[in-house]
Amino acid sequence: MESSRKARGTKTQEEQWMVENDVGQIYSSVSSIPPNAQSVFLEIRRDNHIQYLMHGLNNLGPSFSTLDANRPWICYWILHSIALLGDSLDEELEHSTIEFLSRCQDPDGGYGGGPGQMPHLATTYAAVNSLITLGGPKSLSSINRGKLRAFLLQMKDASGGFRMHDGGEVDVRACYTAISVASVLNILDDELTQNVGDYILSCQTYEGGIAGEPGSEAHGGYTFCGLAAMILINEVHRLDLPCLIDWVVFRQGVEGGFQGRTNKLVDGCYSFWQGGVAVIVQKLHSVICEQLGLSKVLDSECDSESYHDYETSDISDVEECTVETSCPLGGTCHRRKEDIGVDFISNKRAIAPIFSSMHLQQYLLLCSQEGAGFRDKPGKPRDHYHTCYCLSGLSVCQYCSSADADSPPLARDILGPYSNLLEQLHPLYNLVLDRYYEAHDFFSKF
Amino acid sequence: MDVLQKSSERIPLSQRPEYADVKPVPQNDGPNSIVPISYTDEFRETMDYFRAIYVADERSLRALQLTTEAIKLNPGNYTVWQFRRLVLEALNADMNKELDFVDGIVEGNSKNYQIWHHRRWVAENLGTDASTRELEFTKKILSKDAKHYHAWSHGQWVLQALGGWKDELTYCELLLKDDIFNNSAWNQRYFVVTRSPLLGGLGAMRGSEVTCTVNAIMEHPENESPWRYLRGLYRNDTHALVKDPQVASVCLKILTAKNNYVHALSMLLDLLCHGFQPSLEIRNAVYGLSDSGAQGSDLVKVVCSILELVDPMRANYWKWRRNIVPAQAAQCLKDDGLTGLSL
Numbered sequence: 001m002e003s004s005r006k007a008r009g010t011k012t013q014e015e016q017w018m019v020e021n022d023v024g025q026i027y028s029s030v031s032s033i034p035p036n037a038q039s040v041f042l043e044i045r046r047d048n049h050i051q052y053l054m055h056g057l058n059n060l061g062p063s064f065s066t067l068d069a070n071r072p073w074i075c076y077w078i079l080h081s082i083a084l085l086g087d088s089l090d091e092e093l094e095h096s097t098i099e100f101l102s103r104c105q106d107p108d109g110g111y112g113g114g115p116g117q118m119p120h121l122a123t124t125y126a127a128v129n130s131l132i133t134l135g136g137p138k139s140l141s142s143i144n145r146g147k148l149r150a151f152l153l154q155m156k157d158a159s160g161g162f163r164m165h166d167g168g169e170v171d172v173r174a175c176y177t178a179i180s181v182a183s184v185l186n187i188l189d190d191e192l193t194q195n196v197g198d199y200i201l202s203c204q205t206y207e208g209g210i211a212g213e214p215g216s217e218a219h220g221g222y223t224f225c226g227l228a229a230m231i232l233i234n235e236v237h238r239l240d241l242p243c244l245i246d247w248v249v250f251r252q253g254v255e256g257g258f259q260g261r262t263n264k265l266v267d268g269c270y271s272f273w274q275g276g277v278a279v280i281v282q283k284l285h286s287v288i289c290e291q292l293g294l295s296k297v298l299d300s301e302c303d304s305e306s307y308h309d310y311e312t313s314d315i316s317d318v319e320e321c322t323v324e325t326s327c328p329l330g331g332t333c334h335r336r337k338e339d340i341g342v343d344f345i346s347n348k349r350a351i352a353p354i355f356s357s358m359h360l361q362q363y364l365l366l367c368s369q370e371g372a373g374f375r376d377k378p379g380k381p382r383d384h385y386h387t388c389y390c391l392s393g394l395s396v397c398q399y400c401s402s403a404d405a406d407s408p409p410l411a412r413d414i415l416g417p418y419s420n421l422l423e424q425l426h427p428l429y430n431l432v433l434d435r436y437y438e439a440h441d442f443f444s445k446f
Numbered sequence: 447m448d449v450l451q452k453s454s455e456r457i458p459l460s461q462r463p464e465y466a467d468v469k470p471v472p473q474n475d476g477p478n479s480i481v482p483i484s485y486t487d488e489f490r491e492t493m494d495y496f497r498a499i500y501v502a503d504e505r506s507l508r509a510l511q512l513t514t515e516a517i518k519l520n521p522g523n524y525t526v527w528q529f530r531r532l533v534l535e536a537l538n539a540d541m542n543k544e545l546d547f548v549d550g551i552v553e554g555n556s557k558n559y560q561i562w563h564h565r566r567w568v569a570e571n572l573g574t575d576a577s578t579r580e581l582e583f584t585k586k587i588l589s590k591d592a593k594h595y596h597a598w599s600h601g602q603w604v605l606q607a608l609g610g611w612k613d614e615l616t617y618c619e620l621l622l623k624d625d626i627f628n629n630s631a632w633n634q635r636y637f638v639v640t641r642s643p644l645l646g647g648l649g650a651m652r653g654s655e656v657t658c659t660v661n662a663i664m665e666h667p668e669n670e671s672p673w674r675y676l677r678g679l680y681r682n683d684t685h686a687l688v689k690d691p692q693v694a695s696v697c698l699k700i701l702t703a704k705n706n707y708v709h710a711l712s713m714l715l716d717l718l719c720h721g722f723q724p725s726l727e728i729r730n731a732v733y734g735l736s737d738s739g740a741q742g743s744d745l746v747k748v749v750c751s752i753l754e755l756v757d758p759m760r761a762n763y764w765k766w767r768r769n770i771v772p773a774q775a776a777q778c779l780k781d782d783g784l785t786g787l788s789l
Contacts (some may be wrong), residue, residue: 011592012627057480064483068493071522074481096478103474115474116497118525167528169563206636206678215602215641217595217633246712249763250670256759262670263627264593292770354763 022378023255042416048372053078068112072126077388079133082393083432084422101127107145120165125177132439140442148426149187160195171212176225183232188445197235200226208247220260220273227426241288248277255358267376268368271393276427278355279400285351348404357397361415459495463564505536521555562596577608593630611642632671647651660696668706684720701731708757
């Protein structure tokens with residue numbers, strides 16, 4: 001077999017055929033079961049997942065030492081997963097979590113990978129998102145926003161991008177984590193967003209997706225980061241959206257799941273990075289039409305194809321922050337006027353999904369889901385990261401056809417029993433929507 | 447200076463005379479820590495000693511040694527890496543030896559941001575002299591994983607910061623000969639063609655690049671990479687894309703062969719949206735793929751309908767495309783007896 005391998009296909013082809021074979025076997029074995037017995041296989045094993053997640057929260061083996069500089073991430077992956085599954089922590093565990101993350105907070109702003117470690121943008125994003133996921137005034141007020149803003153400003157690089165940490169690497173991930181955190185904490189302003197758009201734009205490749213750095217290959221993780229960041233700084237119209245959309249839809253393969261790059265293998269985590277992009281794009285229709293030079297006439301044609309009733313959404317007027325009001329940021333308050341995060345999610349103007357939601361759900365439930373936890377693909381081990389992003393991808397699928405954020409999804413849009421329904425998330429931040437709203441209200445007060 | 451022996455022979459730091467005056471600093475985890483890791487004794491001790499040195503900001507040889515040991519236990523600890531850079535600077539260390547150090551730990555850790563960032567920092571310190579060694583290092587990693595994201599980014603940084611463009615296009619061609627589906631190699635090709643100071647830039651290179659891209663497409667029409675590359679060659683110049691006879695020609699060939707024609711149809715759709723006037727042969731080739739034999743209909747709608755059937759994963763996308771065709775293109779296609787590009 002080995003010696004004739006070269007004669008059959010290239011490495012890319014061989015690897016792809018192997019995965020297709022593994023996945024195909026799973027699908028055919030499930031479809032050979034009578035339909036009424038199939039639902040067991042399509043069920044989200046909620047209790048098992050929660051048990052796996054809770055265990056991780058309380059105890060990690062020595063092999064996790066290589067994640068010793070990423071503990072807020074482990075925290076976020078677990079907490080966000082638990083929240084998506086509709087569960088929560090008891091008060092004691094909540095308190096311990098807030099305590100622990102406070103110890104990761106640097107006195108000069110930002111959060112490190114563990115107590116005593118230098119602040120880092122990714123772990124800052126993870127810690128802030130963890131605290132927002134916990135919710136409640138104690139959790140939210142533990143974030144030192146003034147210092148955090150100072151830290152973000154220090155991480156700005158001359159190129160327009162952000163550095164991950166003092167002396168660290170500059171890339172699109174850093175831009176997103178910085179912007180996302182600033183946006184959700186209501187400390188985003190022109191000083192922070194200056195030139196970021198230029199940098200991200202320079203990372204959109206000839207393929208249409210976005211790379212980590214200018215010149216690198218278009219990649220799902222960075223495409224999510226770049227697109228979300230551009231929306232949050234109100235510059236998404238500068239990206240070539242039709243090209244980006246064409247690239248992302250072709251990232252969904254025959255398996256139903258998404259690949260991270262052209263001609264690479266499917267991976268459950270891209271259900272969120274790429275699936276999230278596909279869903280975000282549904283809300284950008286007016287920008288896309290503008291870029292395509294389409295007139296208002298065609299716009300209404302699009303309306304009739306979509307199954308939503310259109311209501312134009314007005315960007316809500318946010319009160320000007322006056323210097324006179326006591327501002328904990330000190331001096332002139334730099335708050336942005338537009339409230340992009342809330343407007344994005346409440347915008348009812350959207351097109352129908354451009355990807356195959358049911359096929360993605362099928363991949364996630366049958367190929368990524370394990371007895372407890374989720375994995376990249378069959379044959380790979382489960383981990384908390386994949387559990388988080390597979391569940392996030394599932395949620396994105398379940399809600400992508402909903403007319404608006406207020407009405408629950410229809411049964412026909414959920415694969416498996418309706419009890420599979422997860423909590424809805426805000427795709428720009430990857431936060432459970434209710435927690436996002438709570439944080440938004442909390443941080444808009446000052 | 448004690449060197450870390452095989453792990454079974456490791457001497458605890460508490461027993462090494464050169465660290466005798468160091469008071470280890472335990473991690474400030476608190477009593478009810480969450481996501482707690484069950485560190486080995488070796489790990490805990492190493493990090494306790496590192497913290498002591500770090501807090502004291504001691505930039506000495508023994509500090510350097512400590513960072514070596516901490517990195518080997520957790521190469522993802524960016525704080526240790528950053529501190530190591532400060533120590534290296536303070537000691538005015540030999541940067542070539544530092545490259546040797548990274549060489550030593552990259553195996554098994556190659557998917558680690560910190561290692562690559564550190565490598566970049568060291569190479570930057572060495573300057574253009576490091577170009578050859580760095581490109582060789584990159585190629586070594588790529589020989590094991592031809593799509594390694596960090597390696598490709600590193601290689602691109604080396605070329606732009608330290609030079610060494612001479613053999614890069616040849617290298618791409620080699621990789622593509624080995625695996626024509628390697629999208630990273632196609633991406634690198636685009637990088638070299640558009641940015642190499644030794645070539646004439648995209649304008650000068652486009653003709654020959656289109657020819658070899660079309661050849662790659664003919665080899666494997668189902669290969670998405672060359673199709674995207676082809677579009678990339680005409681980035682910001684769709685007018686020229688529409689006018690290039692090689693592009694229309696390759697679409698026609700593949701549609702006529704009736705095999706693996708999704709990308710060909712997709713390309714045709716893009717051409718039509720940008721005002722392409724299809725020849726009769728192309729029209730017939732498309733109608734030949736349609737069950738309903740919808741002759742004389744709007745070609746865009748026919749193409750989209752076929753795609754909805756043969757590329758069902760993207761059925762929703764093709765439906766959307768069908769509805770957003772630019773008004774002008776729709777207008778052009780409704781006219782009969784177009785001259786277009788006859789082949």
